[in-house]
Amino acid sequence: MRWRPFKEELFNHMEGRVLFLALGTGLDIETFPPGKTITAIDISPKMLEVAQPRIASYEGEINAHVMDVHSLEFEDDSFDQIFTSCTFCSVPDPVGGLRSLRRVLKPGGELFMFEHTGSRYYPFKIMMDVMTQLTRRFGPEMNRTTVDNVLAAGYQLREVNNLFLDVVKTIKAVNPA
Amino acid sequence: MGGSMDSRLYFVLGDLASNILVGLVVGWLCSLIVGVGWHMFLTMILTMVIGMVVGMALWIPLGICFGSMEVMLPTMFGGMLSGMVVGMWATMTPLAGNEAIAIGAACGLIAMVIIWILNSSLRGIRSYEAEN
Numbered sequence: 001m002r003w004r005p006f007k008e009e010l011f012n013h014m015e016g017r018v019l020f021l022a023l024g025t026g027l028d029i030e031t032f033p034p035g036k037t038i039t040a041i042d043i044s045p046k047m048l049e050v051a052q053p054r055i056a057s058y059e060g061e062i063n064a065h066v067m068d069v070h071s072l073e074f075e076d077d078s079f080d081q082i083f084t085s086c087t088f089c090s091v092p093d094p095v096g097g098l099r100s101l102r103r104v105l106k107p108g109g110e111l112f113m114f115e116h117t118g119s120r121y122y123p124f125k126i127m128m129d130v131m132t133q134l135t136r137r138f139g140p141e142m143n144r145t146t147v148d149n150v151l152a153a154g155y156q157l158r159e160v161n162n163l164f165l166d167v168v169k170t171i172k173a174v175n176p177a
Numbered sequence: 178m179g180g181s182m183d184s185r186l187y188f189v190l191g192d193l194a195s196n197i198l199v200g201l202v203v204g205w206l207c208s209l210i211v212g213v214g215w216h217m218f219l220t221m222i223l224t225m226v227i228g229m230v231v232g233m234a235l236w237i238p239l240g241i242c243f244g245s246m247e248v249m250l251p252t253m254f255g256g257m258l259s260g261m262v263v264g265m266w267a268t269m270t271p272l273a274g275n276e277a278i279a280i281g282a283a284c285g286l287i288a289m290v291i292i293w294i295l296n297s298s299l300r301g302i303r304s305y306e307a308e309n
Binding site: 001002003116119121123124127128130131134156157158159160161162163164165166167168 | 188229233243244245246247249250253254257292295296299300301302303304305306
């Protein structure tokens with residue numbers, strides 16, 4: 001609820017061939033701009049089953065597939081844009097996942113991310129390291145360095161927008177031509 | 178960089194309420210646990226940990242209402258601050274429950290103000306276009 005306006009603003013950039021990573025139960029669908037054709041993936045078939053009513057009610061087209069980001073089944077350069085939403089806190093190999101996305105993103109294509117990351121500032125860094133020991137048992141890690149991971153995967157950063165401290169942020173990057 | 182904190186009233190009041198609640202709960206708990214004459218430094222460590230744990234515990238219901246990260250960090254920070262202040266205070270002089278609650282609530286409020294100030298300097302857009 002708190003992040004909805006920021007997600008809407010980010011997802012408003014959707015144009016062309018769009019890939020949305022980790023659709024889950026489809027909670028983000030209500031923040032998508034209408035009239036788009038979106039390819040969405042998620043590793044969990046059960047999550048996509050729950051998402052079906054939201055997919056059906058979207059005013060556009062969403063083609064959802066069960067797929068692991070580390071082994072995408074799309075051809076190279078399949079997409080103009082890729083969007084992620086609170087995903088790369090949970091992906092087991094974040095740099096590998098981002099590299100895999102880069103393969104299917106055309107040269108010059110754009111990566112748009114809404115993520116929460118670790119903080120560079122004490123005591124928040126310590127608190128998030130402590131929290132991660134608990135949260136990684138059921139999914140997300142609170143101390144990921146996602147901006148560094150994006151760079152390590154070979155993208156060029158365009159913009160980082162800190163929404164809450166340096167923890168909740170949007171990241172815009174490009175697959176270099 | 179730099180920009181205003183969330184100005185939506187629901188979340189402003191939610192942030193304040195969350196942090197005051199955590200602060201006063203931690204203050205009250207620490208006043209029950211700590212005795213006069215305890216080693217101050219060790220007590221400070223113990224009560225900071227208690228504050229962080231209480232902040233983590235209350236994060237779950239409060240985060241659902243007011244935002245996961247926006248609740249987690251301030252309440253853990255405020256919990257630690259409240260625990261530290263009340264814990265150290267209680268080693269020096271007996272604290273009544275209502276006094277500890279008031280001190281804890283004040284610490285929670287102070288923690289929220291600190292977070293707001295930090296957020297105002299960190300929040301905002303950094304462009305990398307020129308570098309690329």
